[in-house]
Amino acid sequence: MSIINDLEWRGAIFQQTDAEGLETFVNENAIGLYCGIDPTGDSMHIGHLIPFMFLKRFQLAGHHPVVVIGGATGSIGDPSGRTSERSLQSMDVINENAEKLTQQMQRLFLQGEVDQAGFRIVNNYDWLSKISLLDFLRDYGKHFNVNTMLGKEVIASRLDSGISFTEFTYQILQSVDFHYLYRNMDVQLQIGGADQWGNITAGLDFIRRMEEHEVKAFGLTIPLMLKSDGTKFGKSADGAVWLDPEKTTPYEFYQFWLNQTDEDVIKFIKYFTFLSREEIEALEVEVNESPHLRKAQKTLAEEVTRFVHGQESLDEALLITDALFTGEVNQLSAKQIEEGFKNMPQFTAPKESAALAIWLVDIGLISSRRQAREFVSNGAISLNGEKVTDVDFEVSPELAIGDKYLIVRRGKKNYYLVTFE
Template structure:
């Protein structure tokens, strides 16, 4: 199955700038793509799994994934979805978190593949050598204030106030995309649907400065069927780091998935085939009390994140 058809089957295409153009590009050969992860804690959490696993799907389909860790942008903070400004973190703290996240990503992406090895970039590596005048002349001049104000990210914060630093976040992310496009041939950025404004800002910068093909694709933000936010529990976030969320608790989280959500989550978070997913969907309809789909979801995601030994331990304790 074509990668775009697989993503569509799994409900992982929310917005795209030019799907037919992207399909044509993917059919021509290897495409380099990236997703960004700002280090706002020492571990990724399950909310990050969707873009990470989508990078993995593209790599398995023959393409080259880049993971961009925001060592620079993480010190400012993305205003998307925030009602107030994030607390600023120190450079030392962000650097420590960046290294930790880089290690976690190696569990999901193949960094040793002879032809399509994944790569991790840290945007602090290029932003630390750029001065303010250079950035304003080369990047800031490409965007009008009207363009920035029209973005939903900014619009939602205007009544409460948004700092110049946060408002400039989209320019920094746009520069990231343009940098990876120009220096490393990266032509696709993926992210959650809340990143659409930032992604299109990058496409705008590439179009105005370089031209050439570049694309954006977003995945849906995940909500549970009862309207509550995915990944949040009474005990806090579900982390990928086993020291922050034990494999047992991690396994239990997926095992407790509601019938109304389980097939959607299997599509999002596992690599089960279309045929197996359809079989599990039938099982949910005909024998929901067996919770076969929940058992499979918990098994597959725990195995993927924590490995066979941790999965066995979590099952034994259950």
């Protein structure tokens, strides 16, 4: 199966500028392709990940992906998908963000035994910053018809609310990027989200105007990712799911994928994993016949976490997950506790010893001593995975994991993290 056919089977292609021409070209050549991201933030989230999964698939198939970090376009602001102007950031912030995004891309694309010779990360500031104002107007602006630009959805959608000349010119800058990569880095294909269609087609028109020979250049967009209930994919109850482990821990990342519904999981496996068609179809049978085993969800969570964070982080996420399921939390390190209990109820306790029933009330975990004694006597309280039934059991800082944390469990599912001051 060709890579284009594989992407179509996965439901991952929304629009193509020349579907037949692209498939023929890809089947006969090792194609150069690119996708860009502006450093308006210091980390990608999983919504950003989708087009770069495309690049990775092409890379694994022997093609040559180029990642463009928008050090220049990020200073302008892409109007796509927005109803108002962006707040401009300083170049210091943009450069810092660009460095962090570059590191994330390196982790995604420079792994395994794949030949890396054809992979590049570039920053469009390197060429766009060299264009003077007069050169921009004479050599580039002259090739863009305002009426045509106004007809592009990315611009038309902003006319009622207003758009600055700065963001209006973004389409030109992205077109210059495509032409520069086409001429200097042998890139023939641009990939982007559905909201990038106008920018991509503008770039193709510009290439055709600038090149005298017959142009082999193509554009492809991915569909907007929606969940089965019609809501936009990519956020958890706590907000965006980031690729930066400092923003979203590998455990939280793993749990996000593990908690996908039966209705969505196969679609997400097609998008976000490199499993074969046969493997995915087998998992689809599992969902239909044994949904309670959640084999597809576990596979999805493991595959994506391994791809983004590596095997070591996946192993740690699995360890935390298993410890919380079995209650054997005393096997966790202080760092793993911080990761796994980040969003659970938390309390602080003084570094003093006290009887358990009194201690539970003093730190505010249980409201009354009578209730605390009942919970303890009935075997409902565990400390660091060990059930305690003695109301006078002495709780002391010496019990803390890493000299800091004590994990209290009430019943089977209610966990609380206590930090000794």
